[in-house]
Amino acid sequence: MRAHLLNSGSDTPGAETMPVHVPVMTAEVLAALNPQRGGVYLDCTVGLGGHARVLLEAGASRVIGIDRDPAALAHAAGTLAEFGDRVELVHADYREATRVLDGRHLDVVDGVLADLGVSSMQLDGPGRGFSFQRDEALDMRMDTSQGPTAADLLARVDEHDLADVIYAYGEERRSRAVARAIVAVRATSPIQTTGQLASIVRRVVGRSGRIDPATRTFQAIRVWVNEELTGLDAFLRSLTRRLAVGARFAVITFHSLEDRPVKHTFRALAHEDEQFRLVTKKSITPGDDETRLNPRARSARLRAIERVG
Numbered sequence: 001m002r003a004h005l006l007n008s009g010s011d012t013p014g015a016e017t018m019p020v021h022v023p024v025m026t027a028e029v030l031a032a033l034n035p036q037r038g039g040v041y042l043d044c045t046v047g048l049g050g051h052a053r054v055l056l057e058a059g060a061s062r063v064i065g066i067d068r069d070p071a072a073l074a075h076a077a078g079t080l081a082e083f084g085d086r087v088e089l090v091h092a093d094y095r096e097a098t099r100v101l102d103g104r105h106l107d108v109v110d111g112v113l114a115d116l117g118v119s120s121m122q123l124d125g126p127g128r129g130f131s132f133q134r135d136e137a138l139d140m141r142m143d144t145s146q147g148p149t150a151a152d153l154l155a156r157v158d159e160h161d162l163a164d165v166i167y168a169y170g171e172e173r174r175s176r177a178v179a180r181a182i183v184a185v186r187a188t189s190p191i192q193t194t195g196q197l198a199s200i201v202r203r204v205v206g207r208s209g210r211i212d213p214a215t216r217t218f219q220a221i222r223v224w225v226n227e228e229l230t231g232l233d234a235f236l237r238s239l240t241r242r243l244a245v246g247a248r249f250a251v252i253t254f255h256s257l258e259d260r261p262v263k264h265t266f267r268a269l270a271h272e273d274e275q276f277r278l279v280t281k282k283s284i285t286p287g288d289d290e291t292r293l294n295p296r297a298r299s300a301r302l303r304a305i306e307r308v309g
């Protein structure tokens with residue numbers, strides 16, 4: 001499995017007290033979105049506000065920042081406070097982004113950014129249940145205000161469905177055995193902590209190489225809990241139609257399961273509608289300098305589409 005999955009551990013000193021999340025590919029994002037001309041930008045995944053800050057500093061007049069994680073928004077409110085009413089933070093799922101624009105009477109915007117996946121604060125931070133590096137409640141929700149936790153879902157999922165999830169979202173070859181072991185343990189005691197889940201998976205999947213054998217299953221369950229791959233195509237299509245002429249939509253992904261739908265949808269849009277042009281025929285990846293400094297950037301890929309007419 002790819003190296004970015006190692007991210008479930010913290011190699012950031014001080015991450016316990018001060019959430020650190022270095023925005024990836026900032027130069028490439030600026031080159032794609034061109035905020036120097038001003039205008040209204042939609043950041044679909046504002047997170048800790050890193051990219052939003054870069055856009056505002058480069059000249060964006062206004063940024064609307066969406067995130068489904070209330071803790072991320074609270075943090076972004078602090079880090080972006082100096083920009084005053086040039087920033088508006090909205091607690092929403094980005095799949096509802098067109099409604100967020102409707103509510104503000106914005107037919108079109110001058111650029112859209114989506115930096116998909118989880119932030120370092122979510123992965124590494126305490127109390128979120130994303131990481132097998134610490135033993136805590138098995139939550140894994142990005143939006144902690146609603147929906148079932150990983151523990152809730154594991155308590156009731158059918159064994160075959162669970163195996164499918166672990167195979168499809170984690171590319172775990174031992175998915176059937178892992179699902180069987182989870183269901184066997186749960187018959188006697190509920191699985192409520194990251195430590196319990198990790199030890200079940202490690203018992204079934206032997207270690208090979210550097211990667212913790214629990215990595216793939218943890219990724220799969222995280223994607224499942226947050227429905228990360230659901231509705232991506234509709235999301236991309238609906239927001240592409242809200243670009244002003246000359247505006248671009250840039251998307252950063254961190255694994256092929258996410259990159260594939262972005263690639264296909266953008267290609268299809270450019271092919272079927274002459275209003276749209278692919279800015280990136282191939283995905284753009286970060287330079288060596290960046291990946292050396294920020295390991296999270298290793299698997300990042302950026303794709304962008306532009307509205308030309």
Ligand code: SAH
Nearest residue numbers: 023045047048049050051068069093094119
């Ligand atoms: N670009 C940000 C970091 C983004 S990390 C920065 O520079 O700080 C990805 C963020 O996307 C996380 O905060 C996560 O909560 C959010 N997210 C993931 N899926 C989402 C969804 N469906 N709707 C809204 N936000 C989502």
